[in-house]
Amino acid sequence: MVIDKAYYQMIFKRKSFRRFNDTLKLSRDEIYDIDEKVKELIVLVDTIDVKYRIVPREETTCKRGEYCLLIYSEEEENFLLNIGYMFEQLDLYLASKDIGVCWYGMGKTQVPEHDNLKFVIMMALGKGYPHEFRKDYTKCKRKETQEIWKGGSRLERVAEVVKYAPSACNTQPWRVICEKNQLKVYRTTKVKSIMPKDKVPFYNTIDMGIFLYFLDLALLYNHISFQRFLCEEEDKAELIPVAIYNLL
Missing domain, CATH: 3.40.109.30 (putative nitroreductase (tm1586), domain 2)
Structure with missing residues (x-):
């Protein structure tokens, strides 16, 4: 197993964002980078099909961030473990780019199925205020x-x-x-x-x-x-x- 150990340092920086900087927008290049990074995520269970979509927040019931990353999956054994394992890698990666992330559990989407896979959960994405990232992880x-x-x-x-x-x-x-x-x-x-x-x-x-x-x-x-x-x-x-x- 090969895991990017640079993510380890982001454990101490990342946090679940509740406030995003609405005056700053994710660039087209940043959206492309997120899209490419998702394709590289390491899976926990390699037999489960997982898809995703990145959409403007307004296409969901989410109240945070600029975009939402919608996650769809086959509902096979351990599919929820697989989703958490995969997409936490994205959470840590985006912390290194000063992009805020919030796992948004109760959010709903206008597209409950994608490529015959059911919607599972979304992540709110947006520019974060730099001071909002953790400075002292021991205080959480x-x-x-x-x-x-x-x-x-x-x-x-x-x-x-x-x-x-x-x-x-x-x-x-x-x-x-x-x-x-x-x-x-x-x-x-x-x-x-x-x-x-x-x-x-x-x-x-x-x-x-x-x-x-x-x-x-x-x-x-x-x-x-x-x-x-x-x-x-x-x-x-x-x-x-x-x-x-x-x-x-």
Whole structure:
């Protein structure tokens, strides 16, 4: 697996944008660059077909940004994980270009299907105020590391970094248990959120895909090789298995 480690530095800069600079517009070259970058995103599951469209915000119900990137996918097993994993790469990349991004979960589009694929989620895009990007990532609100990560003292730096992954309504559904040379990644169903209860599993599964990308990035940045295996989907446990990492 080859991951652009430059994205690692953007973990400490990126943030979910609520305010965009409406006086500045994305140029045609910037839109082209975004379009080309999406084509390079690394997939989590290579058998799932994913498409996207970049449209003016006004073609959606989104209230933020200048454009929206609409994501469409086959609804196969782990398709939500795949979307989170793929498009968080774009989030980090655009932070390096001072372009603001917001995963906009409840937004709707006028085009609910594209190339026979169903709309899943959108990302609001626009020029950000430079001071709005993070200057001190430790000040953002996150759970204590020991609440989300158990065991594995040699992975303290990894554990401290990955908890800064974004999540819907900051629910932070990830839980990790480290046993010897293995990481077990779970999604907890015990979250408090302003989201409608029936929507929480949907968006938190996308969040877990985002988290897996952060975890991959942090492990490789720290020169820790691994084999990753996705778990079969299930929805009845308090801790739902998502992935197992064998550390090499």
